[in-house]
Amino acid sequence: MLLEQERRDICLVARSLTALPGAAPGRTGTVSVRSGDLVVVTPHGVPLDQLQPADCPVMSLDDRVLEGRRDPAAETTLHMAVHRLAVEHGRDVTAVVDAATADTVAVSAVLPELPPIHHRAASLGGAVAVTPYATYGTGEIADQAVKALKGRDAALLADHGGVALGRGPGHALENLRLLDWLCAAYLRARQLGEPRVLTEDELAQISHRDTYGWAGPDIW
Template structure:
């Protein structure tokens, strides 16, 4: 497929080829980080990044430690293969739905333990910490649907309305951002907030204090003005 003035996105040379190679290296590093940080076991999660009209995505069933620069998997926004011989992740419909509906530059999906546990307990993560504002507000839980299906993607998009992350019931997390680093950071923050809520809610006689919508709005405003709080 020709991109950007006729340069072949599948070719190793040229500006597009260089951008794809660099993006792939960053994607693999992020995927390996999800394993190292305990957000993923084996190949249970997946990561994608957008380069122009291409979406680079982790392949299905391949341990991230084995991926090299020669294993690039790229599709267009309709899911048609553009580069690579490995099959893309089975969650490709979810990733593509995010790119078609938002300005996302990268998407991270995990089966993080605490977030997955919370997804089985509530319809929305209670706002126990102000960093919920960094994700757009209290994080919703998308209803369960079989992985890799359009139904799951539709449920996810509803849960993501006005948000940059959500939980998938009995499944895991989805977070997106302008960059891989931002998408990963939002994923890690979500898992941490789920862990905090589970710990607080486990007290036998006390109920966790929750932030009000006004308090979250105040945090959101400060985040817009000053970046991440200390």
């Protein structure tokens, strides 16, 4: 079986998506992992918590299905576009995860972007762009996602939810969880008043600080 370990990894991450706070019920969410020029993706029509490795299709970067007993998920078009761009630009991205949670959908339905109100936003690239609305599973939403993810590890898809990238499936899931947490924190802050947003200079200082260990650049 092609990419057997990657298929197992996808099943584990897919099950984790169903446990996200406020996760949409049913089959909402897609996971993909690239190894070289091959991509494994979650299939269409199977609940995420019931996936088996053999269900997951293996595809080439030119969208041909090479193996798998199920058809690819609808958002495969988006995932393949991101993987092709990562290869083209040499980005260290091998996994993509998209999912709908109550908080990511709420923010994506109202705001033009998610402002950075916590230093952890810097690890995703700062402010998180929200794409214009497009029908799921189409080339239009794929194109919009690719634009929103330039220089970023996460984006919000208007009225759909969030998408995150990573160096592997675990890292992509971690970034999606972070995106969901940042959305929740922003929504809670808005209940209290107008949130304080970190500036570009402050985000740059955070990124600089991240290059040091516990002591930081100026403890001495």
